[in-house]
Amino acid sequence: MCPQVILTDRDLALMKAIEVVFPNSINLLCRFHINKNVGAKCKQHVVNDLQKTIDTLWMEVVWASDEVEYGQRLHQLEQACVDYSGFINYVKDTWLTPHRHRFVGAWINRVLHLGNTTTNRVESAHWKLKQMLGNSIGDMVKCWEAMNNNLRLQLGNIRASFQKSFYEVENAHVSPFYGYLRGSVSRAALRRIAEELLRVDYVGTNRQICGCTLRTSYGLPCACELGRYRVGGIPIPIDAVHVHWRKLTMEVELEIGEDDGSEVDMTAAMDELWRRFRSLDVVGKRALSCNGLVRLLTSPNHICRAT
Ligand SMILES: [Zn+2]
Structure with a gap:
């Protein structure tokens, strides 16, 4: 089966391979790494006083939620960078022109990425394994033991978080509105829904105002959807939550x-x-x-x- 979304760094050979092997998958790029690269370039090219301002303007480009906002934010960034053509050219040529649809909110919000917009989680797991391997590289027995311990540790952590989702109810989720979800849906998902619920007061049931990003990108009920359940006086149905958030076993x-x-x-x-x-x-x-x-x-x- 072809994965819907694959998240990588800007490794051109890897990206090319994904294009060939998984032609129907969407290859997103890790925001964290892009921001790190852009930040380093900014330090090289831009005077101290302006670095923070330009960094903020860059982040606003990355988080732009639609194409109109993207155009405006980019224009602001370009104006701030009139004296730094080296920097703005790098940003546009390396990232925005070829890859904006892989990391800018306006485009990736249309993709079901379930919250995976950086590769940090994988990398921290990899880093931990490398620490555990220590200097035992080359000895298969020790490597195997280290990998085994590392996996067991990770499994233990995941299991503990599933247990929490099963048995512990946060205050914010006591309401009968969450009745069908409690104990069946991860706490991370419940927290996102609770946060989205705050938008219902001004979104109401209007799709246009809502934008429906939580539905499209996370597979969770967005504000207008929650608004409709509220108006109908019904709890959030379990089917409104993508199976990804319902997996609480190992x-x-x-x-x-x-x-x-x-x-x-x-x-x-x-x-x-x-x-x-x-x-x-x-x-x-x-x-x-x-x-x-x-x-x-x-x-x-x-x-x-x-x-
Ligand atoms: Zn919506």
């Missing part, structure tokens, strides 16, 4: 032999992989190449796959 599908579709706990799957690894003798472990590791993870016909 099950994975482990295909064993014939695809019997049996569901097992993620921890059990990792225990099984760990057991298989330990059952190899030292020579076998040392001899494990990268391909061997993949085979160990997937053989015989065992594929560990998140559902």
Whole structure:
């Protein structure tokens, strides 16, 4: 299945490959990295006093919520940069002209990205793994142990956050309006809905005023939709929430032999992989190449796959 949205850095080779392999996916770019690059360029080209102003104007371009606002914000940025053609040319040639539809609000708000607009989450996981690997690079046994510990730690954290979503109700979500969602939807989603609810007073049920970004980009009910539930006197239906926010368990599908579709706990799957690894003798472990590791993870016909 083709992913709807793929988030990357501006790695041109990778972006080209995505275009070929996943022609129907939308390749968004990580905002955090773009802003970091633009910030560094600004420091190089612009005098101290103006750096903060220009940085703010740049952020306003990035967050512009429609194309008209984008045009206005860009014009303001250009005016502020009349003496810094090197900087404004870089911003336009490297980022805005070729890639604005991949990171500027006006375009990405139309895409169901479920809140993933930076790659930081993946990178922090990668960073943590690198810390745990420490100086044991080259020793397969130690690397495997470090990766295993790292995954278990992450699983523990995710499980704890799911547990919280199950059992703890925040004050803001006590209202019967959330009745169908409590315990079935992540707290992160409930918080976004509660925030959106504040807009209902001036949006009412008007789609034009609403803009419906929360619906389009996050798969969550936007202000005008919430307004309609409120007018109708009905609680928010569970179907109004994208399945992404309803996944509060850690099950994975482990295909064993014939695809019997049996569901097992993620921890059990990792225990099984760990057991298989330990059952190899030292020579076998040392001899494990990268391909061997993949085979160990997937053989015989065992594929560990998140559902
Ligand atoms: Zn709306």
